[in-house]
Amino acid sequence: MTGSRSLSSSLVLVVEDEDLVRMMASDMLQDAGFTVIEAACADEAWDILKSRSDIGVLFTDIEMPGSMNGFALAAWVAERWPHIRLVITSGRYRPAPRDVPDHGMFVPKPYLAEQVLSAFDRAKPV
Numbered sequence: 001m002t003g004s005r006s007l008s009s010s011l012v013l014v015v016e017d018e019d020l021v022r023m024m025a026s027d028m029l030q031d032a033g034f035t036v037i038e039a040a041c042a043d044e045a046w047d048i049l050k051s052r053s054d055i056g057v058l059f060t061d062i063e064m065p066g067s068m069n070g071f072a073l074a075a076w077v078a079e080r081w082p083h084i085r086l087v088i089t090s091g092r093y094r095p096a097p098r099d100v101p102d103h104g105m106f107v108p109k110p111y112l113a114e115q116v117l118s119a120f121d122r123a124k125p126v
Contacts, residue, residue, distance in 0.1 A: 010057050010085075043068065062088060087105050088107070
């Protein structure tokens with residue numbers, strides 16, 4: 001996956017409320033060469049996004065506690081930081097393509113590393 005290698009210098013923000021799932025996703029991405037920051041909810045992720053300018057990929061679950069879910073977070077990120085690649089995941093929901101922001105990708109849980117990395121390649125920032 002040549003594209004993943006070129007993206008590997010990107011900083012990935014992993015947003016997942018399940019601690020074990022978040023840790024496993026972070027480990028998987030670090031093994032693929034990414035630097036990872038973790039957030040347990042969209043509100044925490046939003047604070048991180050506002051304080052940093054080096055995030056290249058948002059990898060977020062849909063369903064989580066707080067004032068917004070992963071869809072709302074992705075929509076805000078697409079509007080405010082269109083250069084950030086968006087990859088959304090869920091074990092419960094299967095969104096229609098129109099529900100995912102224009103340049104984002106959806107990966108169903110449970111996922112394999114290859115599926116997530118391919119989604120990172122295909123999620124093109126505007």
